[in-house]
Amino acid sequence: MKILTADHVLPITSEPINYGAIAIDATDIVAVGPFDDIKAQFDNAEVTEFGKAAILPGFVNCHSHLEITAMRGRLDEVEHDFRAWLLRLNDLRAAMSDEEIEEAAFLGAVEGREAGVTCFGDIGRSGHAGLRAMKRAGLRGIVFQETEFSPDNRTAEDDFKKLNAKFESLRGEATNLVTVGLSPHAPYTVGSMLFEMIAQFSIINRVPITIHAAESANETELMTRGTGFFTEVYERFGVEWVSPHCTTIEYLERLGVLSARPLLAHCVDVTDRDIERIAANGARIAHCPKSNAKFGHGFAPFERFLDAGIAVGLGSDSVASNNLCDILEESRFASLVARNRPGSERFIGPGEMLRAATLGGAEALGLEDKIGSLEPGKKADLAVVSLDAAAQNPIGDIEAALVFSSSGRDTLATYVNGEPIYSRRP
Numbered sequence: 001m002k003i004l005t006a007d008h009v010l011p012i013t014s015e016p017i018n019y020g021a022i023a024i025d026a027t028d029i030v031a032v033g034p035f036d037d038i039k040a041q042f043d044n045a046e047v048t049e050f051g052k053a054a055i056l057p058g059f060v061n062c063h064s065h066l067e068i069t070a071m072r073g074r075l076d077e078v079e080h081d082f083r084a085w086l087l088r089l090n091d092l093r094a095a096m097s098d099e100e101i102e103e104a105a106f107l108g109a110v111e112g113r114e115a116g117v118t119c120f121g122d123i124g125r126s127g128h129a130g131l132r133a134m135k136r137a138g139l140r141g142i143v144f145q146e147t148e149f150s151p152d153n154r155t156a157e158d159d160f161k162k163l164n165a166k167f168e169s170l171r172g173e174a175t176n177l178v179t180v181g182l183s184p185h186a187p188y189t190v191g192s193m194l195f196e197m198i199a200q201f202s203i204i205n206r207v208p209i210t211i212h213a214a215e216s217a218n219e220t221e222l223m224t225r226g227t228g229f230f231t232e233v234y235e236r237f238g239v240e241w242v243s244p245h246c247t248t249i250e251y252l253e254r255l256g257v258l259s260a261r262p263l264l265a266h267c268v269d270v271t272d273r274d275i276e277r278i279a280a281n282g283a284r285i286a287h288c289p290k291s292n293a294k295f296g297h298g299f300a301p302f303e304r305f306l307d308a309g310i311a312v313g314l315g316s317d318s319v320a321s322n323n324l325c326d327i328l329e330e331s332r333f334a335s336l337v338a339r340n341r342p343g344s345e346r347f348i349g350p351g352e353m354l355r356a357a358t359l360g361g362a363e364a365l366g367l368e369d370k371i372g373s374l375e376p377g378k379k380a381d382l383a384v385v386s387l388d389a390a391a392q393n394p395i396g397d398i399e400a401a402l403v404f405s406s407s408g409r410d411t412l413a414t415y416v417n418g419e420p421i422y423s424r425r426p
Contacts, residue, residue: 001025001042002418005035006050006384008398011374012057012359016398022055024380027417032374050384053412054402056354057372058118058381059327060361063210063265063286063315066122067101067129068093069108071320082216082295083229089320093125101126105133108325113137113422115326115408116383118415121263121286121315121365123183123210127170134178138421140381142365144183144210145170147190147198152239156193163198167207177417181208184257186215187248188222188230191241195255202260208366210286211257214248214274215266216297223248249274258283263364265315268292268300275301275308284311284364287356289334290324291317299341302334303348306356313361326408328385331357335403350403380418386410 002024009020011032021038023031023045031038039047071092078084093101105124112120120141122130127145134141145167150159163182170180184190184198202209214220221228226243234241244251249270252258258281265286267278278285285305292300305312314334316325331353338348362372371381385406387395392405414422 001030001045003038003042003045003047004050004055004382004384005038005047006053006055007387008054009374010054010056010354010398010402012355013373013375020055022374022380022382024418027379029374029378029380030376032376050412052387054385054387054398055374056383056385056402057358057362057374058383058414058416059116059357059408060119060121060313060365060367060372061112061117061316061325061327062121062263062313062361062364063288063317064108064112064120064122064325065124065318065320066105066108066120066133067124067126068104068318068320069111070096070100070104071318072323075320080296082218082297085295085321098126098129102129102132105129106136108319109133109137109139111319112325113139113414114411115328116385116411116414117325117327117408118381118383118421119361119365119367119371121210121313121361127166127180128173131170131173131178131180135173135175138416138419140177140367140371140379140416142179142181142208142367143170144181144208146183147185147194149189150194151189151191151234151241153191153193154240156191156197159191159194160197164201181210183210186212186219187251188219192255195252195257199255199257199260202262208263209260210263210265211252213252213264213267214269215292216295217269219248220269223251247271247274249277253277253281265317266292266297266300267305268298270301275304275310278305279308279310284313286315286364287312287334288315288317288322289337290330291315291321293333293337294321299337301341301343302338303344303346306348306352307345311360311363312356313364314357327357327361328402328410329407331403332407350397350399353403354399380415382413382415383411384413384415386412
């Protein structure tokens with residue numbers, strides 16, 4: 001039994017506690033409250049005091065691509081052209097060995113845990129790289145095996161067999177901490193028949209899936225009008241693909257994919273009816289504001305997702321399109337962008353942002369029964385954030401101090417299953 005204590009404890013599902021504490025038995029949280037109460041209840045427990053700091057649930061990065069961490073800064077000059085960015089990314093990845101990809105993924109996982117991230121929802125074409133990186137770094141998460149380029153219905157059955165073989169191989173390396181899912185990459189790279197096969201497999205076998213959806217103007221042009229960059233790619237490779245002439249979200253609903261309650265990454269270009277469809281089907285959203293902004297894709301209507309009752313978490317996307325894996329910084333940016341978005345309906349407060357960075361991400365990944373808040377019975381996945389910096393003081397509101405004056409670089413320690421996986425204390 002051990003007790004962690006700090007000047008501030010933020011359970012997320014209840015108000016912040018001044019001079020709070022958390023009692024941990026092995027991997028689980030057993031009590032949360034004022035330090036004096038917790039100490040009296042567990043008098044013989046070992047106490048770790050963090051002092052001028054905040055303890056809160058570990059941050060959840062529900063949309064990442066750890067395997068392309070090596071591309072950080074190597075694509076910045078072409079980010080104004082999504083087509084050029086995608087093509088160059090594929091060329092750079094093809095030139096890397098499996099060992100190089102795995103080492104890059106591990107460096108990304110380390111970056112995350114040093115920023116208080118305890119859980120990733122990671123997508124990988126080479127799924128083993130992300131999975132092994134997370135295991136090696138001591139993290140929790142889901143690794144989603146991504147599809148190859150497979151938009152042609154004529155190859156759907158063979159494409160599904162290949163994907164399933166990769167998935168089964170990946171599942172063979174899964175653990176209690178790191179599990180696996182599937183990622184039909186996007187509506188422009190996956191044909192309708194393959195989408196339907198994956199959705200059916202997901203529902204029958206209770207396998208989580210995640211999809212890049214409604215991310216860019218190029219995608220919307222393809223889906224609604226059947227024109228643009230992607231049609232040129234199809235013509236070049238002799239691919240048969242027919243536009244549904246509707247939004248991405250409506251297309252996924254027509255195919256039955258939304259019934260699998262997927263995690264939809266981005267959702268920048270969505271209509272009011274699209275938001276209703278997402279909510280009605282119980283699908284979830286990974287909100288990636290910094291990546292969206294860096295590409296110039298626009299601003300997802302974050303507050304409307306929340307007000308519709310959709311589970312929304314935060315994602316860094318890859319560091320090739322964000323440069324940082326820092327969910328605390330992402331929460332600051334998300335709040336400011338939401339307030340400044342044309343058509344914004346209300347301000348997003350720091351409490352809502354911390355929820356999205358923790359419990360919201362857990363809900364988006366379907367892990368809210370285990371993580372995301374500090375409550376008895378949940379796993380002791382924690383982030384401890386220092387509040388010593390001059391830029392953080394004075395502290396008038398602890399939630400505002402964390403969201404608007406702090407970043408992942410202020411992290412003192414990161415715990416998963418009650419054990420420290422990172423600490424910069426002597």
